[in-house]
Every structure is written in C-alpha cells, then in structure tokens.
Amino acid sequence: MPAFSQDFLNFLNADSKDSPSLILTNATTITFPSHVDLESRMYNKEAPAGQPPIPLTRRASKRYGVPGMSEGMGYEDDLKWMGRALELAWKAALRGEVPVGAVLLSPEGEVLSEAGNLRETLTSTLGHAELAAIHRASKKVGSWRLEDCTLYVTLEPCVMCAGAIQQARIGRLVYGARDPKGGAVQSLYRVLEDPRLNHQVEVTAGILEKECAEVLSDFFQNRRDEIKTEKSQKKYRRRASVVVVHQGQILGFHAVDPTSQAKYFFIPGGGIENGESPVMTAERETFEETGYKIRVLEDSAFHRKYDFFWNGKVHHCDTVFYLGVLDEEWHPVRKVRDADYHRGVAWIELKTIDQVFAYDSNILWAVRKLVKLARRQRS
Numbered sequence: 610m611p612a613f614s615q616d617f618l619n620f621l622n623a624d625s626k627d628s629p630s631l632i633l634t635n636a637t638t639i640t641f642p643s644h645v646d647l648e649s650r651m652y653n654k655e656a657p658a659g660q661p662p663i664p665l666t667r668r669a670s671k672r673y674g675v676p677g678m679s680e681g682m683g684y685e686d687d688l689k690w691m692g693r694a695l696e697l698a699w700k701a702a703l704r705g706e707v708p709v710g711a712v713l714l715s716p717e718g719e720v721l722s723e724a725g726n727l728r729e730t731l732t733s734t735l736g737h738a739e740l741a742a743i744h745r746a747s748k749k750v751g752s753w754r755l756e757d758c759t760l761y762v763t764l765e766p767c768v769m770c771a772g773a774i775q776q777a778r779i780g781r782l783v784y785g786a787r788d789p790k791g792g793a794v795q796s797l798y799r800v801l802e803d804p805r806l807n808h809q810v811e812v813t814a815g816i817l818e819k820e821c822a823e824v825l826s827d828f829f830q831n832r833r834d835e836i837k838t839e840k841s842q843k844k845y846r847r848r849a850s851v852v853v854v855h856q857g858q859i860l861g862f863h864a865v866d867p868t869s870q871a872k873y874f875f876i877p878g879g880g881i882e883n884g885e886s887p888v889m890t891a892e893r894e895t896f897e898e899t900g901y902k903i904r905v906l907e908d909s910a911f912h913r914k915y916d917f918f919w920n921g922k923v924h925h926c927d928t929v930f931y932l933g934v935l936d937e938e939w940h941p942v943r944k945v946r947d948a949d950y951h952r953g954v955a956w957i958e959l960k961t962i963d964q965v966f967a968y969d970s971n972i973l974w975a976v977r978k979l980v981k982l983a984r985r986q987r988s
C-alpha cells in the first residue's frame with residue numbers, strides 16, 4: 610500500500626474506530642480469508658473450484674450458478690446490516706452531519722467498509738456516506754471495481770452517489786428511506802436500472818424505512834429548534850436610521866467594508882447611546898455622518914430586526930427607521946470627519962434606490978417604504 614498522509618488515513622478510518630480490523634495504517638497488509646479468491650471473483654467471474662458455499666448476492670449467484678443460493682442475502686441479513694448503517698447515521702448526527710450511514714459488504718458478505726456522512730467534517734460535497742464507503746472499500750480491495758458487493762445505505766442515494774454506485778459496478782443496493790426531493794434510484798431518477806448504461810444494479814428499498822426516515826426528521830427538527838433558540842437569544846443592537854428625501858434625491862454616504870472592501874451606500878444612522886432617544890440618535894448620527902441638520906418625523910417610525918454582515922461579522926440590528934427633513938437650507942455636500950470606512954457624503958437619485966440598496970433586502974424594504982411615505986406627504 611502506498612504511504613498515506615495521516616489526514617487521509619484519518620478520513621479513511623473516520624468510522625472504523627469501533628471495528629479495529631477496519632482501521633487502515635500505512636503498515637496494513639490486507640488479507641482475505643484463504644477460501645476467498647477475490648481476484649477471480651472480481652475479474653475472472655468464475656468461482657475457484659472446490660470453494661465452500663458462501664452467501665452470494667442474487668446477481669452473483671446467477672453469474673456463478675451456485676445451486677440453492679438464488680436468493681443471496683436474506684431479509685434477516687438486510688435487517689442486520691441496515692441496522693448497522695443506522696448506527697453510523699446516528700454517529701454522523703452526533704458530529705452535526707445530516708444522518709446518513711452506509712455499509713459495504715463483499716460478495717462473501719463481509720464488511721469491506723463503513724461510513725457515515727462526512728460532508729461537514731470534510732467540508733466537501735464528496736463526503737456523502739456512500740462515496741466514503743465506496744472509496745474506503747476500493748482502497749481496501751485495491752480495485753475500483755466492487756462487483757457483486759452489496760451497499761446498505763439509510764437514505765435513497767442522490768444523483769452523485771447513484772452515479773458512483775453504478776460506476777463502481779456494485780451488484781446490489783439496499784436502502785432505507787426514500788428521498789422524494791433528491792433520490793436518484795426511484796424518486797426522481799432511476800439511474801441504477803437505466804438500460805442505456807453499461808451496468809445495472811439490483812435494488813431493494815424500504816428496509817427499516819421508518820427508522821431511517823426518523824433519524825433524519827429528528828435531526829432536522831432538532832436543528833430547527835436550535836435555530837429558534839439561537840434567534841430568541843440573539844443580542845440585538847438598538848439603532849436608529851433616517852431616510853432624508855429632498856428634491857427627488859436621498860441623503861447618505863459612501864462606505865467601504867474594512868474587511869471585504871465591498872462598496873456600500875448607507876443612509877445615516879447608528880447605535881442608540883445611553884440616555885439617548887432614537888430620535889436624538891437619528892438626528893445626531895445624520896449630522897455626524899453627513900453634515901446636515903435634520904429633523905425626524907416621529908410618526909414615520911417603524912422597527913425592523915435584521916442581521917447585517919459588516920466588517921467580517923454578523924451584526925444583529927434592531928433599527929428604528931424614520932423619515933427626516935432638512936432643518937436648514939439645502940447646501941452642497943460638505944466634507945465630514947467620521948469613521949475610516951466613510952467615503953463621502955452624497956445625494957443619490959430616488960430612481961436608483963433599487964440598485965443602490967440591493968445589498969440588503971431589509972434596508973431596501975425600509976428605504977422604499979419611507980420614500981413612498983415622503984411622496985405621499987408631498988402630494
């Protein structure tokens with residue numbers, strides 16, 4: 610076996626901790642029971658003479674013509690191995706992965722590999738349980754061909770995995786729950802039985818279906834609950850912002866995000882300081898950020914809670930938006946001294962607001978609402 614990096618070995622072994630025989634090291638020499646001539650199985654398609662009877666998949670038994678073995682793996686075996694795949698799915702859930710588990714058996718019914726979903730762990734689309742199991746099994750047997758092997762997986766494989774199962778020439782697929790939104794075996798596509806492809810796979814569906822579906826629905830319910838708690842525990846910063854409309858233009862300033870260097874146009878606004886009312890904040894911030902004295906129209910106020918990504922982190926904003934009017938004669942923009950990200954005061958045309966504020970749907974919504982109000986007040 611070639612020398613693998615520790616990271617890669619860890620990847621191969623991620624689900625093998627409980628099965629020491631499956632843990633691969635750089636010193637591992639992989640041996641099979643002496644009565645199994647794997648190579649002849651794989652390539653010559655003939656069982657060596659004088660072999661003891663061993664359980665074969667249906668396809669294999671047809672191929673080898675072993676009498677009395679036409680059913681291959683029985684229902685009991687399917688239950689047992691799907692149970693193991695389910696354990697791996699639970700383990701994946703504990704790692705924060707969408708819980709899907711897979712077990713791949715050799716034509717002789719021995720475990721070649723096991724895997725849970727590793728997508729988050731590896732930050733990789735290729736981390737689906739089926740792909741990991743296929744990958745590990747191929748490493749173990751030293752061949753990409755996994756003919757007459759049986760793959761157990763708790764969820765109907767997706768397009769990518771069904772493709773890999775077909776490519777690996779796997780003999781039989783057994784899966785638990787259907788995936789009506791992404792399944793490529795029976796739900797959306799029927800990749801494994803497509804006669805145009807050079808290899809078809811025998812499929813058994815619905816083994817421990819309820820349990821396999823439950824582990825997924827529990828996981829997603831749990832995640833929704835967590836998100837809810839997170840939301841209710843969010844610390845919002847109370848802010849005030851103003852839309853000042855004057856002669857078909859709206860007041861604001863250009864800004865550059867210090868982290869991403871992305872360009873923004875902001876309406877004046879900021880955090881409500883201790884002892885300040887939102888109205889005071891709005892008027893103060895407008896003067897500091899634009900140099901204009903304004904008066905807010907208190908009746909125009911409304912709240913909005915939203916997250917805004919700025920300077921490398923998410924800011925939870927609870928903002929009071931106001932409509933404001935100039936409290937002095939209009940004058941051309943003056944230079945203001947404000948934060949480093951401030952890149953100049955400007956009046957922009959009202960007809961451009963959809964593009965200018967496209968960076969955040971909440972802010973765009975608030976600006977539109979107040980611009981409409983300004984129009985109504987003028988007429």
Ligand SMILES: [Zn+2]
Nearest residue numbers: 737766767770
């Ligand atoms: Zn997949």
